[in-house]
Amino acid sequence: GAVVSQHPSRVICKSGTSVKIECRSLDFQATTMFWYRQFPKKSLMLMATSNEGSKATYEQGVEKDKFLINHASLTLSTLTVTSAHPEDSSFYICSARTFADTQYFGPGTRLTVL
């Protein structure tokens, strides 16, 4: 089956610094990837849709200047949390969509901002 990886799996950073999270589709090409945020024992909240070769589309209430998304190739999307603060601490999950319109999810990245 299709595999999506995320790196790093967990990261701890100081308040005010920026953190980059990578999402890769390992055995298929994905023109569209998605970034979600998951709070403990709660649902996944879609943050943005990442489109290869064009600007990301952000959901209402998500600050695009804070959560920078780059989708430079058909297998890689990156999410950069800029000037991170403790309230940005969360579990970030990406998914990649196949041509059959099925989304495959990465294992997630645990971000802790001190």
Next chain:
Amino acid sequence: AQRVTQPEKLLSVFKGAPVELKCNYSYSGSPELFWYVQYSRQRLQLLLRHISRESIKGFTADLNKGETSFHLKKPFAQEEDSAMYYCALLSYGKLTFGQGTILTVHP
């Protein structure tokens, strides 16, 4: 706007008992619905989608447009079914997830 509701946060059953995880949706168009499962310390994975009408790991789900429901059922639950289950609706290429139901199957 679309909405997916899973009314039960927690559901506990004994091994061998039937299980039903409820999912209701609101959507103005023709819905495309999914069930995703997340086992402990594992990633979210697709369990089934309504258009394929298949049974995966003994689970089935039928779309009921009259009741706007897509409940997940299994006649005989197994301990390895214990996990978090999410119902999701696809609209304009984006998934909207329900709040999730934690299923615990006791021996």
